Structures are given as C-alpha cells and as structure tokens.
Amino acid sequence: MMLVVQLLKGAAKHAGSRPQCSVERLFTAARGISSSSRQSSASGRSQCSACTDTDLPKVLITGGLGQLGVGLAKMLRRRIGKNNVILSDIRKPPNHVYHNGPFIFSDILDYKNLREIVVNNNISWLVHYSAVLSAVGENNVALAKEVNITGLHNILDIATEHGLRVFVPSTIGAFGPSSPRDPTPELCVQRPRTIYGVSKVHAELMGEYYHHRYGLDFRCLRYPGIISADSQPGGGTTDYAVQIFHAAVKTGQFECNLRGDTRLPMMYIDDCLRATLEFLEAPAETLINRTYNINAMSFTPHDLTQEIQKFLPDLKVTYNVDPVRQAIADGWPMALEDSAARRDWGWKHEYDLPELVQTMVTHITMGNQVAQAY
Numbered sequence: 001m002m003l004v005v006q007l008l009k010g011a012a013k014h015a016g017s018r019p020q021c022s023v024e025r026l027f028t029a030a031r032g033i034s035s036s037s038r039q040s041s042a043s044g045r046s047q048c049s050a051c052t053d054t055d056l057p058k059v060l061i062t063g064g065l066g067q068l069g070v071g072l073a074k075m076l077r078r079r080i081g082k083n084n085v086i087l088s089d090i091r092k093p094p095n096h097v098y099h100n101g102p103f104i105f106s107d108i109l110d111y112k113n114l115r116e117i118v119v120n121n122n123i124s125w126l127v128h129y130s131a132v133l134s135a136v137g138e139n140n141v142a143l144a145k146e147v148n149i150t151g152l153h154n155i156l157d158i159a160t161e162h163g164l165r166v167f168v169p170s171t172i173g174a175f176g177p178s179s180p181r182d183p184t185p186e187l188c189v190q191r192p193r194t195i196y197g198v199s200k201v202h203a204e205l206m207g208e209y210y211h212h213r214y215g216l217d218f219r220c221l222r223y224p225g226i227i228s229a230d231s232q233p234g235g236g237t238t239d240y241a242v243q244i245f246h247a248a249v250k251t252g253q254f255e256c257n258l259r260g261d262t263r264l265p266m267m268y269i270d271d272c273l274r275a276t277l278e279f280l281e282a283p284a285e286t287l288i289n290r291t292y293n294i295n296a297m298s299f300t301p302h303d304l305t306q307e308i309q310k311f312l313p314d315l316k317v318t319y320n321v322d323p324v325r326q327a328i329a330d331g332w333p334m335a336l337e338d339s340a341a342r343r344d345w346g347w348k349h350e351y352d353l354p355e356l357v358q359t360m361v362t363h364i365t366m367g368n369q370v371a372q373a374y
C-alpha cells in the first residue's frame with residue numbers, strides 16, 4: 001500500500017510538471033482550423049465550436065489491435081470524435097475495443113476490400129500500423145515480406161488513388177551494423193540485416209518516391225522501441241523492456257533475452273502517440289523531410305533493472321540471451337539524432353527513464369490491484 005501511495009504521489013508530480021497540455025498544443029497545430037475557433041476542456045477532450053464534422057479528418061488505422069493502435073485510436077477519438085476514427089485488423093477485437101468505437105475487419109493484402117473501406121467511409125487519413133515485427137519476421141520471412149512489402153504497396157496505391165494523407169511508422173530497425181550508432185543521424189548508411197528492417201527502408205523510400213512523383217502526402221517517423229503498460233508488444237527485439245515491468249510487479253523475477261549491456265533507444269507510448277498526432281497535424285509546408293527520427297531515452301537492461309529496483313527492490317533479473325534478438329540489437333542504433341523533428345514541427349519528448357519507470361510501475365501495480373479486487 002505504501003508503494004502505491006508513493007507511486008501515485010510521484011506520478012501526480014510528474015503529470016503536474018508536464019507542459020500543459022499536449023491536446024491544447026495540437027489545437028494550435030491543427031491544419032486549416034484557427035486556434036481561436038477551438039476550445040479544450042479540462043478533461044483534455046477537444047471540441048471545435050466552429051467546425052462541422054465534415055471539416056475533420058476521417059481516419060483509418062490498419063493493424064489497429066497491436067501494441068500501438070488502440071492507444072492511438074483513443075487519443076484521436078478524443079481529438080476528432082469517436083466515429084471519425086476506424087480501427088481495423090484481421091483479428092477479433094476484445095470487447096472493450098469493440099464497444100468503444102468503430103471497428104472493422106481489414107486485411108491489407110486485399111486491395112479491393114481496402115479500396116471499398118476507404119471509399120465507403122470517406123477516409124482522408126490512413127495510419128498504417130499493420131506489420132510483422134523484427135523477431136517474428138526473422139522466423140517467418142515470407143510472411144514479413146508479404147505483410148510489410150506487398151501490404152505497403154497496397155496502402156501507398158490506395159492512398160495515392162484517393163488523395164489520402166498516409167502515416168507509415170519506420171523504426172530504429174531500419175538501420176544496421178554499418179550505420180553510425182550513437183547517435184544515428186537522419187541520413188546515413190542504411191543496410192539493415194533483418195527482413196523487418198529491409199522492408200521499413202523500402203517503405204521509407206517508396207513513400208518518399210510517391211511523394212515526389214505523385215504528390216502523395218506521405219509521413220513517416222522512425223520510432224524507437226515503444227513501452228506501454230496496457231498493451232503487449234507483438235514480437236520485437238525491444239519487447240523485454242515491456243515484459244520486465246509485468247514480471248517485476250507479478251513475480252519479482254525476470255529472465256532477460258538480451259545481454260545486460262545492450263543499449264537501445266526507447267520511448268514511452270504517450271510520447272510516441274503524441275508525436276504521431278503532432279506530426280500528422282503539422283502543416284505540410286513545415287515538413288522539410290518526409291521521414292524523421294524521433295528520440296527520447298536510451299538504456300540497457302542493467303539500467304532499467306536498477307531503476308525498477310528503486311520501487312521494487314526484490315526484483316531479480318537473470319540473463320538467457322536469445323542469439324537472434326541479440327544479433328539484431330547489436331546492429332541497431334543506441335540513440336537517434338532527432339534535431340530535425342525538434343526544429344521543423346516542434347517534437348519534444350516528456351518521459352525520460354525515471355518518469356517512464358514510475359509511470360509503468362504505477363499503472364501495472366494499480367491494474368493488478370483493481371483486478372484482484374474483483
């Protein structure tokens with residue numbers, strides 16, 4: 001109980017210290033709608049008094065049931081209204097997702113079905129989250145090629161055909177052992193050694209090509225490893241940094257599949273989703289690039305363990321290195337150089353390692369306590 005009180009006090013302090021408030025900043029950044037015509041309530045729910053529903057984008061999120069999609073939908077729905085954001089995936093959604101806003105089946109490999117969805121729902125923005133991540137991709141190269149490359153072609157063609165704004169995330173995995181690693185600049189050698197990385201470099205290049213050739217409004221951020229409390233990672237190399245929190249709270253024991261000194265760039269999900277929204281809303285003329293690095297913090301499993309032990313001193317971590325994941329991580333950046341994003345569209349992260357750990361431990365501890373009460 002003492003731990004919970006201590007965590008809540010810390011979390012409240014951090015929330016208070018954060019610049020107020022990201023949704024407000026989003027208002028002013030919003031394209032085509034003046035800030036004076038908008039109001040934001042204390043709840044963070046945005047309202048636009050002057051604009052009608054037809055002024056707002058209609059968004060389709062593909063691969064929406066993964067680690068990031070549900071959180072992005074929640075944030076976007078607060079911003080532009082529940083019915084203006086459609087989540088889609090090839091899996092059946094859990095009840096809380098199904099009942100919280102529009103959800104439809106969409107397989108990105110089915111071009112005709114994608115086109116039908118875009119046309120029938122008057123989609124104007126497409127957030128393309130479907131992917132096969134790094135570790136799963138190495139186990140199933142054919143699937144990764146199909147989803148990450150053929151699927152991307154469908155998305156770019158549909159977006160071009162219908163004049164959509166399209167967001168495709170890239171990743172630290174788009175770099176490889178011959179890229180400078182600390183920090184990794186925006187423009188440098190990109191020779192990744194995973195099918196995931198190769199497909200993401202392909203996505204960056206194809207998107208930029210379509211932008212220059214056909215005027216497609218293509219936008220791409222290279223995400224670090226993303227850490228979230230209430231959604232699980234989908235088979236990547238950075239997954240340990242989410243799993244360790246759940247193990248720390250539940251059992252106090254964790255077996256890490258990367259070496260203790262493996263330094264990688266990471267980001268808390270709130271920063272990642274806010275970056276995505278701010279970037280999506282940035283006026284086109286401010287975007288000097290179409291692909292940007294974004295960075296927040298970097299740490300090793302050792303660093304993370306020590307920080308978690310400040311709250312959960314009994315946590316014991318052992319190491320059982322997975323050679324596939326370790327080889328991938330050894331070729332990835334340790335930090336991304338992101339000054340262009342900070343300069344062009346005002347990117348600024350809010351969570352460093354101490355805030356991340358406090359927030360994650362708070363969420364997971366509180367979640368467990370609520371679950372136990374029922």
Ligand SMILES: NC(=O)C1=CN([C@@H]2O[C@H](COP(=O)(O)OP(=O)(O)OC[C@H]3O[C@@H](n4cnc5c(N)ncnc54)[C@H](O)[C@@H]3O)[C@@H](O)[C@H]2O)C=CC1
Nearest residue numbers: 063065066067068107108129130131169171223225226234
């Ligand atoms: N989570 C992270 O740490 C990072 C994620 N990213 C990128 O962000 C995006 C979202 O990532 P996550 O949510 O973590 O991925 P995830 O692996 O958790 O979810 C991907 C989703 O794509 C869906 N999917 C697979 N095949 C599909 C198909 N044929 N049609 C439609 N959907 C299909 C899956 O069912 C799954 O729900 C991905 O593009 C990923 O590469 C980039 C860097 C870091």
Ligand SMILES: CC(=O)[C@H](N)C(=O)O
Nearest residue numbers: 133134171236237238
């Ligand atoms: C960093 C990523 O792209 C992803 N989390 C992975 O580890 O594959």
